[in-house]
Amino acid sequence: MRGFRIRRALAAAVALAAVLGAGGWAADTQTPVTGPPPGSAAWTADTSLGRRLPDPATTAPDGVAAFFAALAPAAQDALAVRYPLVVGNLDGAPVALRYRANALALAAERTRELARAADPARTPQDHEAARTRAERYRTLLDGGRQILAFDPRGRGQVAEVYGDLAAARRTAVIVPGSDIDLLDFDRTADPYGTPAGMARALYEATDRQTAVIAWAGYTTPVGLGLDAATEDLARAGATRLDRLLDGLAVSTRPQEPATVFCHSYGSVVCGLARPTPDRASGVVVLGSPGMGVDSAAGLDPRVPLWATARNGSDWIGDVPNVRLLGLGHGADPTAPGFGARPLPATGSHGHTGYFAPGTASLAAYAAVALGRA
Structure with missing residues (x-):
């Protein structure tokens, strides 16, 4: 009976491989985006407030929330302007501040993509990909959309x-x-x-x-x-x-x-x-x-x-x-x-x-x- 169950499980695994497209797997393999958002190294090195900023890689969301609760609105906004990709992806940060930070990050990334699309040193394929991304960023900026997180990586x-x-x-x-x-x-x-x-x-x-x-x-x-x-x-x-x-x-x-x-x-x-x-x-x-x-x-x-x-x-x-x-x-x-x-x-x-x-x-x-x- 145990041997039958093993054979049945192996047959099911073979069937699973067939259903999920065996033969073309390597080309589809993705590398997950992990770790803190872009700009985190500069963020953690920043001492302009006279105190350490919460490390995006190690500080839990409740610690992030406590940090921002102790800051005046002007100081919060200054951090969002300086480090939009960090603040916009920082779980525990105030929601409205994240919306603002991500709008700034999207606008900056759109500008970069438009520059790539016009760069004569890049290929036509690069230009097309850059235009596609720039248009994507434009649509996310339209109509007051509430973007809670944005990572271009x-x-x-x-x-x-x-x-x-x-x-x-x-x-x-x-x-x-x-x-x-x-x-x-x-x-x-x-x-x-x-x-x-x-x-x-x-x-x-x-x-x-x-x-x-x-x-x-x-x-x-x-x-x-x-x-x-x-x-x-x-x-x-x-x-x-x-x-x-x-x-x-x-x-x-x-x-x-x-x-x-x-x-x-x-x-x-x-x-x-x-x-x-x-x-x-x-x-x-x-x-x-x-x-x-x-x-x-x-x-x-x-x-x-x-x-x-x-x-x-x-x-x-x-x-x-x-x-x-x-x-x-x-x-x-x-x-x-x-x-x-x-x-x-x-x-x-x-x-x-x-x-x-x-x-x-x-x-x-x-x-x-x-x-x-």
Whole structure:
């Protein structure tokens, strides 16, 4: 019997490799963006205030919050102007100050990209890439958008807030899956497959009572290759998600900690983060390939876990639920024995349709986000 189980697991691992695109993995492998934001070395060396500035790499969000609480508004603003990429990505810093810092950082990066686009020493491909990024930065600067985080490194990371994060009684965070970065954060094609589209839909579905964060704050897999089948990127993302949730707990005053909605590979990130009650009031997974645990018992039982029923056209159902030889993400959260609370998916279509208006899944998500589930 034991030999049969091993053979079955090996067969499932082979099937997983086939489903996730064996043969083209090396080209898709991503290096996660980790560590403190650009400008941190100059920030930590700055003594202009007569005191040490909080080290972005080692200071917890509550320490960051205490530091800024002791500063006059003018001093806070001076730091945002001098170090926009640091302040804009500093969990625990005042929310409004981060919005201002990220607007400054986006404007500066746009200027740099426009200069690259006109640089005769660069290739036409470089010029096109620079123009694309410059346009991306312009759209993020338009219309008073509330950018909570912005990091131009790698494929780029960004987080945007819908609603009044400082005053909202309840908050939610959208954690996306593969193929999401600075350029694909809010694409118009397949909008409900992007964190921005999901966040907008949830914000409206709660009658704008819940502030929602569209968080593209980690390096996601590209395509369906080795990165999507393993936990390396999710593990790096979990560290960043933990810090975001810690920062929200000290820089905002919601009625309860955020509800975290985890789509596809993002549910692996959430499972490895293992949110605690001081960080999250609930976790919702949708289109999930697994959470990196064998059952809900592997997570904090004090944080309610909901799993959305998988619609019949979601291809994620073809991915075997295994963990073997470093491949796969474990048990299916929608399985009755996993231990998650079920949510309906009636009306949703495909892997990215769970937040579409009019679906039973979006209605259920709104109820969870409002604390009415």
